[in-house]
Amino acid sequence: MAAATQGRVAAVLSRLMQALPVVFGVVLVSFLLTRALPGDPAAYFAGDAATPESIAETRAKLGLDKSMPEQFLIYVGDLLSGDLGVSLSTGQPVTTELARRLPASLELTLVALVVSCGIAIPLGVLAATRPGSWIDHLCRVLVTAGVSLPTFFTGVALIYVFYYLLGVAPSPIGRLDFVYLEPDRVTGFFLIDAALAGDFETWLGALEQLALPAATLALFTLAPLARMTRAAMLSALSSDYVRTAKAAGLTTGKVLFGYAFRNALLPVVTTLGMVFSFTLGANVLVEKVFAWPGIGSFAVEALVASDYAAVQGFVLCMALLFVALNLVIDMAYAMIDPRIGFAAK
Amino acid sequence: MLSIKDLAVSFRTRRGEVDAVRGVSFELAKGETLGVVGESGSGKSVTSYALMRILDAGGWIKAGEATYSGVDLRRASEREMRDIRGREISMIFQNPRAALNPIRKVGAQIEDVLRRHGKATSANARAKAIEALEAVRINDAAARAEAYPFELSGGMCQRIVVAIALACDPRLLIMDEPTTGLDITTQKAVMDLTRELIRERGMSAILITHDLGLASEYCDRLAVMKDGKIVETGPAASVFGAPQDVYTRRLVDATPRRGVSIRSLLPAEARTAPPPRPALGGPLLEVLRLEKAYPGKSGPVRAVKGVTFTIREGQSVGLVGESGCGKSTTSSMLVRLLDVTSGSILFRGEDIAAIPAKDFIRHPLRRDxxxxxxxxxxxxxxxxxxxxxxxxxxxxxxxxxxxxxxxxxxxxxxxxxxxxxxxxxxxxxxxxxxxxxxxxxxxxxxxPKFLILDEPTAALDVSIQAVVLNLLADLRAKLGMTYLFVSHDLNVVRLLCDHVIVMKGGEIIEQGPAEEVMDRPAHPYTKSLLDAAPQPPAPAPRLRAAV
Structure with missing residues (x-):
């Protein structure tokens, strides 16, 4: 057993090593791309009333007068010491900004995905066990509706109904209503931090604030998950091993979950990983609609302002996140399916 | 013990209702083994699924009665059926590897069944599962219980399927094409084992198969099915020896066996004069020390270990062996779809092994x-x-x-x-x-001058196989082609080939004229292959004349 654990640790380490070239590539490409963007940040930040001299001065201050390779070396050197630079638009170090905003985005995405899985997977399983029934049709309608409505529309519609008409939702501004104090920062996830502090009221407040944006995102991500669950369950249920299990008299529950569902999980996990990555990048619309101080809206604002350090920081942060995500998914595969040797990859 | 009367099964499909079984009746006594024989689409498997009530979606029992020890199988509730399945009536299926849950340890799969039917508690399930594995003669059962199906051979998987089926001491075992996808020696081992266990435990059994030879060897009584109906039933020896029904006789005729010619596989009215054997010319293909190695975890794996043989112009050569013996690798190299590791393939003196497989498509010899x-x-x-x-x-x-x-x-x-x-x-x-x-x-x-036939009849019903084999023999005579016939079925090779090469573990262990290798095998492995093929009782000529 100890040997197996050791093997697993070694495998994880080797996977991380394999990710290094990817991360380096991301650093290089994000650096070059931001430089290739039209617009001159020096002119932008020198202000409207700038003279050529003040622009040059700003440029020197930003280090943009140096040659590209020089700028890159300085950037990489700073990166290695954990310094992502200072965001020009907010005046804050990029690391601080990311540390504050990334948990906000992650919290939103994760809650949305948990809700989405909680609905989509049972729905897909039910639809697969009764193909052609009303539940199958309901599944299809819900899923198609969810994916065909753009998130900003769903978001606005939800605000209109639950905040404006019914008045059950709090005002859709930010992560926490101003009547609550932010919980002491431990993880940056308000739900977790509030629970750790034992502050139930704040926890509830954060949850209320989170409900609508999370529901918007969840609705959007239902479709791929439910569809994949249904398809994977259908093929598992018509497989030979399920027939064997039925012929052995195993109970419906055992056949469904012990045999079919575990085999169907693999494609579902794959889809979940894909959905996670695209929502994390694409939830900027939801963040905008709900004034959510997340990483997506931050990145878009930085891009518009040619805020190099912030954009690079965002891209790098996303790359690292995806590397970690892929690692987690691969480990989940190895756990579900013994045929996939994790160490062998 | 089991009584079926006028059973009819239908399926609802997009194109309306399809009758799969139309009025099947039979009785099965305690301790008896019944063989249900038929070609694909005859409704033989559907009959057994209907008994177990595990028909695919859209299928239902339309009419008839099925009674097992006083239980009405047609009207029993789903809960009652679940108690019967696995405890009273068990089933084993074809393609054993697919029949096992790929991501669950085989021991755990046996435990599931034991616990479901109250034959074990969580405390002793493991021990009982290991006992069940030992019952099907699996060595080192405790270690095997920890294995996943993909870690085991096909034969081992089928033993585990048998272990699952027999774990709860059922009284009736239904075997649905249990040997499809297994090698001939494995087939014999599994069938012998199952027969022994059935006798030991005094069980009844139904063997569903397309292979009349297999059924007549392992069953007391046969029922021949065609188009959802039983056309003939009777003791195995007499059904095979003196078939009464026209269809049964055609099936018996079409079953390749010792001592028959290729033409006699066909229905009597279609038998024409046998094709002339083409005169043999000079060497067409000379294979010299041909070798193929694949990179493996611990050094290269040698799939083909330096084989040497010659195929003469006009000859029909059989390449036989069990799965993993290297026969498919060899034929892929000869047809130039796979690069060789070393050695040469001389086609009329020209070394075609030197041409990379990906370039061979543009070579003039591709046509040949x-x-x-x-x-x-x-x-x-x-x-x-x-x-x-x-x-x-x-x-x-x-x-x-x-x-x-x-x-x-x-x-x-x-x-x-x-x-x-x-x-x-x-x-x-x-x-x-x-x-x-x-x-x-x-x-x-x-x-082409040279045709490689890679088990061309393996997926066909016997009566169609008979026609295709005859077609191949005729084509060879007509076009003067040279054949390399890759197969695991020695009875088929005997009919079509004049020269036989036997491979095992990547090496040729015996080769020679077909009659000689088949009738007087020099190598014990060839002998075991020949012995493993089911030998149906030869139809007595006198009886045949009578009907």
């Missing part, structure tokens, strides 16, 4: 070396009509087009006996035998 693939369905493009499939090599390799192409395609179809009006059908609109003909027509359209 063709192949008929194992699965007639999988080897045809599902979106190409038969005409396109046959035309493709003619267009690419012979540069034909227009009217000449059309004429050549139709000539090839005629040659293999494929009606011209079927040429515009897609593979899913053709029967198994017709698809096999398309595959053969595609290969012979180019007038």
């Amino acid at each position: 070396i063709q192949m008929v693939f194992q699965d007639a369905t999988d080897s045809l493009n599902p979106r190409h009509a038969a005409r396109d499939s046959i035309a493709d090599p003619l267009r690419r390799l012979a540069g034909l087009s227009g009217a000449r192409l059309k004429a050549k395609v139709e000539e090839a179809a005629e040659l293999v006996g494929l009606p011209i009006h079927l040429l515009d059908r897609f593979p899913h609109q053709l029967s198994g035998g017709q698809k096999a003909r398309v595959g053969i027509a595609r290969a012979v359209a180019l007038d």
